[in-house]
Amino acid sequence: MDKHRADEANGFKSTFVEDEIGELRKYIVEMMHAEMKLMESIKLNEGNVAAANTRIKHFKELIIQERARFKTLKKELEGDVNELKALEGKQSGEK
Known part of the structure; x- marks a missing residue:
């Protein structure tokens, strides 16, 4: 009977482990x-x-291009302002 209980216990342990x-x-x-x-x-x-x-790199390149464009336009505007002042000076001198 002890062997039967031992077999049942081993069977239970085996099932438990499985x-x-x-x-x-x-x-x-x-x-x-x-x-x-x-x-x-x-x-x-x-x-x-x-x-x-990739998008960030593209936008950085666009910003660099726009800064260069801005600087160019700013120089052109300064040149136009100087030319306009010179013309105004000539016009004032003629009057």
């Missing part, structure tokens, strides 16, 4: 799935960051 192994396998599969989702999300975010960096 259940635990099954649960651990299920947990591992869930973690692997979560890791895959996380990796996909990271790749997507890396792509978004790369696209944003």
